[in-house]
Amino acid sequence: xxxxxxLPARYAVFGHPxxxxxxxxxxxxxxxxxxxxxxxxxxxxxxESFADAVHRFLAAAHGANVTLPHKAAAFALADERSAxxxxxxxxxxxxxxxxxxxxxxNTDGAGLVRDLVExxxxxxxxxxxxxxxxxxxxxxxxWDLLDAGVEELTIANRTADTAAALxxxxxxxxxxxxxxxxxxxxxxxxxxxxxxxxxxxxxPLQLPGTLVNPQTVGYDLSYGGGAQSFLRxxxxxxxxxxxDGLGMLVEQAADAFALWHGPRPLTDPVYATMxxxxx
Ligand code: NDP
Numbered sequence: 127x128x129x130x131x132x133l134p135a136r137y138a139v140f141g142h143p144x145x146x147x148x149x150x151x152x153x154x155x156x157x158x159x160x161x162x163x164x165x166x167x168x169x170x171x172x173x174e175s176f177a178d179a180v181h182r183f184l185a186a187a188h189g190a191n192v193t194l195p196h197k198a199a200a201f202a203l204a205d206e207r208s209a210x211x212x213x214x215x216x217x218x219x220x221x222x223x224x225x226x227x228x229x230x231x232n233t234d235g236a237g238l239v240r241d242l243v244e245x246x247x248x249x250x251x252x253x254x255x256x257x258x259x260x261x262x263x264x265x266x267x268x269w270d271l272l273d274a275g276v277e278e279l280t281i282a283n284r285t286a287d288t289a290a291a292l293x294x295x296x297x298x299x300x301x302x303x304x305x306x307x308x309x310x311x312x313x314x315x316x317x318x319x320x321x322x323x324x325x326x327x328x329x330p331l332q333l334p335g336t337l338v339n340p341q342t343v344g345y346d347l348s349y350g351g352g353a354q355s356f357l358r359x360x361x362x363x364x365x366x367x368x369x370d371g372l373g374m375l376v377e378q379a380a381d382a383f384a385l386w387h388g389p390r391p392l393t394d395p396v397y398a399t400m401x402x403x404x405x
Contacts, residue, residue: 235270
């Protein structure tokens with residue numbers, strides 16, 4: 127029985143496409159570790175059918191994860207929203223409360239920060255960070271990077287207005303937008319976070335090597351094949367470390383699991399299993 131409800135322990139991840147999703151495996155491994163029996167499936171929903179599909183599923187289930195391209199729609203259809211979801215304007219977790227109301231959460235930013243700081247040993251306090259992209263994922267992580275003490279958050283996006291809007295929404299002088307075509311003039315950063323979908327879409331991404339110095343960590347939110355071209359670029363440019371988003375995926379899932387079930391599972395064993403599976 128899920129934490130605080132009488133609903134069946136049924137969960138799903140909604141996305142389109144969704145066949146590649148690792149979330150069902152990650153949540154099943156968490157469940158085994160914590161002795162919690164649960165069912166977790168992947169549901170492919172096109173944008174036009176997303177709201178209906180979610181409402182139908184959550185009529186007899188406790189929660190759902192939401193991924194590309196539904197995070198903004200998930201935020202919109204909820205009855206109540208956590209602070210992290212509200213500031214990002216998107217949700218990756220939906221929970222059905224005992225009174226039937228749908229609550230939206232966003233655990234992406236906390237997942238990224240935890241992976242960076244605890245697993246990748248990448249301190250954030252006082253650091254200069256470049257965030258490439260200003261879509262849903264970038265919005266989901268930007269506030270958490272600032273909360274973690276980043277001194278300067280530079281946002282560059284192919285569509286400049288979106289980067290400017292995100293920098294404006296962040297509302298602090300530590301966050302600023304810069305034109306994508308000016309990347310070569312920005313100097314190097316302590317951390318370069320790649321949050322565009324170019325890699326996943328198989329589109330080329332031209333980045334100047336001057337963004338990197340020998341202490342730079344390059345971090346791609348994607349994992350698997352979609353991360354390869356950014357990781358190659360970071361290594362060739364001389365970065366200290368080049369990391370994919372598998373750790374973030376596992377950490378954001380652990381936070382969702384804790385929202386649904388109470389205990390936060392240990393993530394290292396599940397990360398190791400998923401890393402081996404990806405290899
Ligand atoms: P969105 O569709 O919301 O945003 C896509 C972003 O990528 C936009 O900023 C867009 O710019 C930019 N972009 C797309 N194509 C190109 C290109 N060819 N060149 C430069 N920029 C481009 O996607 P999300 O933000 O939701 O997802 C981004 C990535 O993050 C995905 O790969 C996703 O898998 C990953 N992710 C990983 C998570 C994890 O747990 N590890 C969690 C969440 C996301 P423009 O505004 O100009 O269109």
